[in-house]
Amino acid sequence: MKQFALWLSTTSPSVYIQEHNTWTIPVIQSIHIVGIALVMGSVLMIDLRILGWAWVDQTLRQTTNRFGPWLTAALWLLLVTGILMVIGEPVRELVTFSFWMKMALVAIGAAVAIAFQRTLRRHEQHWENSLVHNRSIKALAILTFLLWVCIIFLGRLIAYDHVWGSWSPSERQ
């Protein structure tokens, strides 16, 4: 992976980002943070609806119609800006424990988001009448929110991978 990262850092898009890093990196990171904010706002509202703490005058379907497309669009924005950050600083991103742990959790988070929107479409009545009141589903809503919280932690910890001690490949050099 270190070799791949070093190779990637010699490619021309990477060199461009590095040579203009006084503005490219902060701008890409800021757009990434705006994307995270849209995800967090959307996940919070859908989860609050499932918990019955907000949007109770709207059906689960109406709430998801409002936030689902924004959530999906924000995830794509995060993918694009995330790839740009990896291209711009391959070693800093790829040679860390935090990055790969984050990717594993992002895969779970995205799968949950897709599965939820799909099952809600297929079993709408069941969701509105019973599942939304189910305690396990409510617990799952809280867990989903905490999953995104963990993803944010891991994302920020890419810059501080030393906190993982010997788990961090950059500490093992």
Added chain:
Amino acid sequence: MDIASLLDWLQNTSLAVHIRDSLFAFPLIESTHVIGLTLVFGTIAIIDLRLLGLASTNRSFQRLAADTLKWTWVAFALTAVTGALMFITNAAVYYNNAYFRAKIALLALAALNMLVFEVTTRRSVAQWDRNASAPPLGRAVAAVSLVLWISVIVTGRMIGFTTTRASLAEPTPVEQNLEDLLGFPGDTAPSPPTEESK
């Protein structure tokens, strides 16, 4: 007490020393700051997009605000506390940082913008509560709010690139020597920001 000695006192409090000396404290506080600020912006965007008539247009503004704003304030409190904790670890440097000052000014403008909304458009909410978008002044406030909060995020991120933390975490040797590894001549290689590892 003048400001310099106040800053000096702040960064020598046992709390500040404790955070500086810990391997984990600053990264965890900064991560919590990010969680708070994404929730602040995420929930404010829901309100602003509603005012602009771009989302949640079928819903009463008052209901939407009641569902959303309390979470904004909880998240803002989290962000303010963690922000203050980061500030005291290196108070003099942050205080003199141009991006930090710009960010505080932008936050003040965002507060002023919100105040304008509360004393004008919000007073007449009964007349437009169910409309797809707010009256012109409300829409202007919403657009200004989005611009201000995005600017707060950008200036906040810039603080990390233009300040040096008081202790810990020199960039790893890998990054320091990357130009050499790649065979770039040292003097023409782009000079990294002070704190590239952030």
